[in-house]
Amino acid sequence: MIQKLRVLFTAAAVALGAVTFVAPAQAQLVIDVNKGNVAPLPIAVTDFLSSDAMGAEISSIITADLKRSGLFAPIAREAFIEKITNPDVAPRFQDWQVINAQAIVTGRVSKEPDGRLRAEFRLWDTFANKQLTGEQFFANPQNSRRVAHIIADAIYEALTGEKGYFDTRVVYIDESGSKAQRVKRLAIMDQDGANKRFLSDGRTISLTPRFSPNRQEITYMSYESGQPQVYLLQIETGQRELVGNFPGMTFAPRFSPDGQKVIMSLLRDDGNSNIFTMDLRSRNTMRLTNSNAIDTSPSYSPDGSRVVFTSDRGGQPQIYVMGADGSGAQRISFGGGSYSTPVWSPRGDLIAFTKQTGGEFQIGVMKTDGSGERILSSGFQQEGPTWAPNGRVIMFFREAAGSGGPKLYSVDLTGRNEQQIPTDNFASDPAWSPLLE
Amino acid sequence: MRRIAAITRNPIAVALVASLAIAGCASKKNNVPNSAAELGLGGAGGAGAATPGSSQDFTVNVGDRIFFDTDSSAIRADAQQTLSRQAQWLQQYPSYAITVEGHADERGTREYNLALGARRAAATRDFLASRGVPANRIRTLSYGKERPVAVCDDISCWSQNRRAVTVLGGAGS
Numbered sequence: 001m002i003q004k005l006r007v008l009f010t011a012a013a014v015a016l017g018a019v020t021f022v023a024p025a026q027a028q029l030v031i032d033v034n035k036g037n038v039a040p041l042p043i044a045v046t047d048f049l050s051s052d053a054m055g056a057e058i059s060s061i062i063t064a065d066l067k068r069s070g071l072f073a074p075i076a077r078e079a080f081i082e083k084i085t086n087p088d089v090a091p092r093f094q095d096w097q098v099i100n101a102q103a104i105v106t107g108r109v110s111k112e113p114d115g116r117l118r119a120e121f122r123l124w125d126t127f128a129n130k131q132l133t134g135e136q137f138f139a140n141p142q143n144s145r146r147v148a149h150i151i152a153d154a155i156y157e158a159l160t161g162e163k164g165y166f167d168t169r170v171v172y173i174d175e176s177g178s179k180a181q182r183v184k185r186l187a188i189m190d191q192d193g194a195n196k197r198f199l200s201d202g203r204t205i206s207l208t209p210r211f212s213p214n215r216q217e218i219t220y221m222s223y224e225s226g227q228p229q230v231y232l233l234q235i236e237t238g239q240r241e242l243v244g245n246f247p248g249m250t251f252a253p254r255f256s257p258d259g260q261k262v263i264m265s266l267l268r269d270d271g272n273s274n275i276f277t278m279d280l281r282s283r284n285t286m287r288l289t290n291s292n293a294i295d296t297s298p299s300y301s302p303d304g305s306r307v308v309f310t311s312d313r314g315g316q317p318q319i320y321v322m323g324a325d326g327s328g329a330q331r332i333s334f335g336g337g338s339y340s341t342p343v344w345s346p347r348g349d350l351i352a353f354t355k356q357t358g359g360e361f362q363i364g365v366m367k368t369d370g371s372g373e374r375i376l377s378s379g380f381q382q383e384g385p386t387w388a389p390n391g392r393v394i395m396f397f398r399e400a401a402g403s404g405g406p407k408l409y410s411v412d413l414t415g416r417n418e419q420q421i422p423t424d425n426f427a428s429d430p431a432w433s434p435l436l437e
Numbered sequence: 438m439r440r441i442a443a444i445t446r447n448p449i450a451v452a453l454v455a456s457l458a459i460a461g462c463a464s465k466k467n468n469v470p471n472s473a474a475e476l477g478l479g480g481a482g483g484a485g486a487a488t489p490g491s492s493q494d495f496t497v498n499v500g501d502r503i504f505f506d507t508d509s510s511a512i513r514a515d516a517q518q519t520l521s522r523q524a525q526w527l528q529q530y531p532s533y534a535i536t537v538e539g540h541a542d543e544r545g546t547r548e549y550n551l552a553l554g555a556r557r558a559a560a561t562r563d564f565l566a567s568r569g570v571p572a573n574r575i576r577t578l579s580y581g582k583e584r585p586v587a588v589c590d591d592i593s594c595w596s597q598n599r600r601a602v603t604v605l606g607g608a609g610s
Contacts, residue, residue: 179588205583207547221551227578228551249555249579252548265552267579271510271559273552294552310549316508317549340546354546380590383546399543401590429547 029102029125029132031071031160040073041159044101046084047077048119050109054144058109058119061148064192065166066155068410069393070417075101087122096126103132105155109144117141121151123158133158145194146436153435165388166191169433170395171209171218174198175405175426182405184428186220188235191388191432193422199233209233210431212255218431219243219253219262230264232280244278244285252296257304263288265296275309275326288326299343299351300324301368308332308342308351308368319353321368332370341384344368346434347391350413354383354396363396365413376415381406386432395421397428490530492605499526503561505599508545510556512564520561523603524568536576536604537561542595543582554579561601 031041045063048055066072082095087106096104107121122134135154139147146167153164174187174196186199186206200206200222207228209220218233230243230253244250249267256263260280265273275288275295289295293313300307308321314331317338322329333339337357344351348368355362355375361382364375382398392413399406405426411418421430487493495501500523503516512520527533539558541550558577566572587594 180585182583184583207551207583249551251551265548267552267555269559271556271563273555294549294556296552297546297548310546312508312549317545340549356544381543 029128029159038071040071041102042073042075042100043103043105043155043159044075044080044096044099045105046080046087046107048107048109048121049084049087054109054117055107058107058144058148058151059105061145061192062105062152062155065149065152068192068419069156070412070414070419071156071160075099087120090129090131091124093124093126093129096124101126103155103159105151107151111141112138115141117144117147119144119147119151121154123155145190149190149192162392163390163435165390165393165432165435167436168389169436170386170408170421170430171199171211171220171433172397172408172423172430173207173209173428174202174423175428176202179404182426186218186233187427189423191421196424199235199238208252208429208431210254211433213257213259213434215433215436217255217259219255219264221251221253230262232262243280244276244283246276246285250276252298254299256300257302263298263300263307265298275307286326288322288324289329297341301344302346302348306344306368308344310340310342319351319370332366332368334370335366335373343385343387345387345391346389349391352385352387352394354385363394363411365394374413374415376411376413377409377418382409384429386430388432389434395430395432397430495523495526495603495605499523501604502600502602504596505557505601507542507595507599508553510553510560512560517564520564521568524565524570527565527570527574531574533605534574534576535565535570535606536578537565538584538602538604539577539579540584540598540600540602541582542598543585544595545582547581547583551579551581554581557599557601561603565603 032038045059047059063074067074079099082092084106087108091104104124104126105121109119112118117139120136123132125132133154137147149166152166156164168191169188170191171188174185175182177183183202184205185202186209187196188199189196204223206220206222209218211218216235221228221230228249228251230250232241232243243262246266251265253262253264261277263277266276267273272292273294273296274290275298276285278285291313293311295309295311298307298309305324306321307324310317311320317340318331319333319339319342320329320331337355339353339355341354342351350365351368352365355364360378362375363377363382363385364373366373379398380401382396385394385396387394393410395408395410397406397408406428408421408423408427408430409418410421487497500519503519537558539554541553558579562575562577565575585598587597
């Protein structure tokens with residue numbers, strides 16, 4: 001769909017010999033995403049040159065992505081001194097130093113004779129007087145937003161050293177109608193809330209969608225058969241398939257990191273719930289837990305060797321980690337209160353969770369041995385963290401007291417940058433996709 | 438290739454809950470009434486007006502629901518009385534199959550509450566079976582916290598949502 005042609009070579013910036021001053025420490029522009037108190041980097045995203053409105057639109061999508069990340073402070077266009085007329089040559093760096101832009105983005109969008117969109121960008125380090133990166137893309141014009149997100153990801157990566165997360169989608173539950181008879185439909189959208197569409201008709205309740213690592217499928221739970229059961233859905237074709245032939249309720253599904261298995265809870269006849277996997281090719285099932293308790297919300301470590309889950313085997317919901325074969329379950333949550341919905345970070349280093357304590361619901365992270373707990377967000381009612389593919393941002397859903405319904409929010413690992421994700425209706429159960437391909 | 442399973446659709450019986458929700462939420466009682474009769478929902482003719490053996494009779498005169506303590510599926514003493522009346526009635530009218538719907542309040546996370554609702558439904562089923570209702574007449578279903586009857590944001594509503602509702606004609610229909 002989107003063809004990334006080549007990295008643009010550094011444009012000739014030789015003419016710019018005389019630079020007023022360059023502090024040596026600023027020679028290399030790098031943002032440390034681990035620093036909680038890092039000041040957002042002032043960046044100037046200029047309007048991409050184009051013969052229509054597309055250039056400004058792409059710039060504004062890039063600007064919005066960078067701003068929402070909390071790591072960048074895009075400078076208002078009104079402050080710009082230089083008007084970029086040729087994105088292939090270096091900007092007048094002094095003009096951008098004056099307004100304290102640490103980095104500049106320039107670019108161009110045009111239509112190819114065959115109708116394809118051609119977009120190119122360059123990222124410049126203002127104080128080092130050099131191009132940091134540049135790329136050129138060809139795409140179907142209806143993918144223009146994706147092109148903008150891919151450029152934003154490239155800028156994010158060039159300046160932080162971390163992969164971006166802007167060219168991603170979110171599956172979630174769209175909620176409408178009265179609270180007692182609420183319609184709960186599967187929906188999908190871009191991570192910034194654009195391009196929403198429904199994936200189910202809303203005649204029965206659907207809950208807890210999660211992406212396959214292949215990005216093409218989701219697994220979710222639905223009341224379609226009359227009782228809660230886990231399904232697979234092919235996003236593009238709409239094909240649905242029941243997962244397994246279990247006698248009772250199945251729920252809380254997630255894919256294994258290789259996409260070959262679904263791990264989920266199965267209700268036992270005695271009212272307790274245990275964790276099972278089903279291999280999607282062989283259809284073999286495997287029992288991982290066999291406790292007289294509720295064992296649910298399983299989530300694999302990214303290497304597939306371990307599973308984190310919720311269990312109330314100790315009397316109240318807490319978080320446990322076991323081997324992927326069900327061996328050696330150990331409780332890891334000891335912070336007081338109850339813990340649930342653990343989700344392993346795609347980087348493997350942290351587990352996100354929902355904690356209930358003191359009448360509040362909190363979203364937090366802990367190391368995989370349970371140490372180093374940090375609360376990122378607290379509220380009346382919030383739950384269900386999901387990780388951005390770079391493991392730096394978490395999305396969850398929150399219902400403020402008296403608000404009537406939940407909305408989606410993102411928060412970074414510092415806990416300082418919380419943002420509401422725009423959705424037209426109430427929304428819950430977000431699940432972040434891997435980076436698109 | 439994966440096989441695409443046939444997906445069947447069955448209607449889910451809807452409990453008579455709308456008026457209960459309004460009455461219960463407005464009253465803000467801490468002692469939650471256990472039946473429609475205790476809520477004064479007998480209609481103009483009074484509770485006794487329902488035709489014996491009808492679903493209205495069951496809902497109004499017997500009580501179709503029981504309530505639970507926070508994060509518990511233990512059948513409370515008051516609930517045992519209601520379930521004993523239900524068992525008696527169901528033995529008197531043996532043509533009814535039932536679905537026990539288990540529910541949780543919103544003060545828990547979604548997946549855990551699905552499991553908790555299921556555990557409450559199972560505990561209710563087991564109690565009814567122990568009082569002589571054949572287990573093969575009882576189906577269970579969890580709604581977790583997805584179908585509250587009371588929708589305010591405090592304990593007066595949460596205590597009404599932690600419930601198991603016995604719905605007539607729910608199994609095999």
